[in-house]
Amino acid sequence: METEIPALLRAREAVAPERFTFHSSRMRMKHVTREELAKMDADSDRCALELSDARVDVMGYACLVAIMSMGHGYHCTSQERLQGVTRDNDAEAPVVTSAGALVEGIKAIGARKVAVVAPYMKPLTEMVVDYIRNEGIEVVTWRALEIQDNLAVAAHDPMNLPGIVAEMDTSEVDAVVLSACVQMPSLPAVSTVEAQVGKPVLTAAIATTWQMLRALDLDTRVPGGGTLLSGAY
CATH class of the missing domain: 3.40.50.12500 (Rossmann fold)
Known part of the structure; x- marks a missing residue:
């Protein structure tokens, strides 16, 4: 933020x-x-x-x-x-x-199916995925990085994200949520991942x-x- x-x-x-x-x-x-x-x-x-x-x-x-x-x-x-x-x-x-903005942003670009990357532990990530699904958006695939310490989340290298997304099957999604967390840096990787997947990429901060x-x-x-x-x- x-x-x-x-x-x-x-x-x-x-x-x-x-x-x-x-x-x-x-x-x-x-x-x-x-x-x-x-x-x-x-x-x-x-x-x-x-x-x-x-x-x-x-x-x-x-x-x-x-x-x-x-x-x-x-x-x-x-x-x-x-x-x-x-x-x-x-x-x-x-x-x-940021929660409401992410939901509204996904809807604004017309995306119905998304892939989500989050830094949280799996149970919290599952809760985030469920929240997004409850808003009428299908989360096709997701990845929890399982970083519990808040400062470690902020220190995560955003240029790790293209490799993380490459390991996910994004063939059926309309957009990629590169960081479902304003604490986890992602901005330097956004254009790279958009070029990589050929689809819109957004983050909580964006x-x-x-x-x-x-x-x-x-x-x-x-x-x-x-x-x-x-x-x-």
């Missing part, structure tokens, strides 16, 4: 007049477990309140798996509640979540950036952002 979304918006600044500032408030988490995710999500109201003091124009809730671990459709519940927090502070701002730009009513063309950020959606 604090690396790839700013990188995408800086890339957009090279081709568009708008300029962006970035503000963050952190929910604590060290290990990606269901218990820590629940504690983390409970802290999201505090973060929304703190950020609303800065009168920001849009907020993004970064942790996809924290949202998806709370039950089907929870991204809608979370967005409404957190936007209410900003409204109560007389600083209303739209709130997008989808969140797209959803934020839409909330701001701005053009969604971002160089290096793959199909979803081509400006066509």
Whole structure:
């Protein structure tokens, strides 16, 4: 969230007049477990309140798996509640979540069948896959990298991803979700994997950036952002 979304918006600044500032408030988490995710999500109201003091124009809730671990459709519940927090502070701002953005991004490009790569342990990845399926999207194949330490997720080399995708059968999918996690870096590999599979590639960070730009009513063309950020959606 604090690396790839700013990188995408800086890339957009090279081709568009708008300029962006970035503000963050952190929910604590060290290990990606269901218990820590629940504690983390409970802290999201505090973060929304703190950020609303800065009168920001849009907020993004970064942790996809924290949202998806709370039950089907929870991204809608979370967005409404957190936007209410900003409204109560007389600083209303739209709130997008990486979970909701990924689902909406997949639908926006017309993909019905996807392949998913996630850094989580298998049980959490299965939960993410189930959440996506519940939104009417078929997950044909998926890969869990089984990295539990949150800092290790951030340190994963994105250029490992083309090799990981090459081991998956993507022949029947419409798109590839290269990283179902804003914490796992993927941006440097997006164009490589799009060329490799010949299909659209999107990530949680790309989808969140797209959803934020839409909330701001701005053009969604971002160089290096793959199909979803081509400006066509």
